[in-house]
Amino acid sequence: MNKSELIDAIAAEAEISKADAAKTLDAFVNTITNAVASGDSVALIGFGSFKASARAARTGKNPKTGEPLEIAATTVPKFTPGATFKAAVAK
Known part of the structure; x- marks a missing residue:
């Protein structure tokens, strides 16, 4: 699954637009990247x-x-x- 397929799947699962799903995915990735780069850990139980x-x-x-x-x-x-x-x- 590539990024555009993941965005399509998120949009369908959450019943939101593809644009909103893309923004959400980008925010998720950026937040985790910034947290780990600054030395924090991110735990998703x-x-x-x-x-x-x-x-x-x-x-x-x-x-x-x-x-x-x-x-x-x-x-x-x-x-x-x-x-x-x-x-x-x-x-």
Whole structure:
């Protein structure tokens, strides 16, 4: 499912216009992005939680030459699915 299909599904499920569904989806994504970027976590009970996770520096390997290279430490977004979401997908 791509973004336009998701907007169509949200509009049908919530019985709102596609424009309102698009605004709502954009606001949802922006709010979660801003919260996680500022170090907060977002927990949606039953669905899952979004948080920032630190990734340590490590040594990698250049696939062309095989030479070792240093990969810098970084912070990445992480999603952990909730129990209800896991159960729905497992069916």
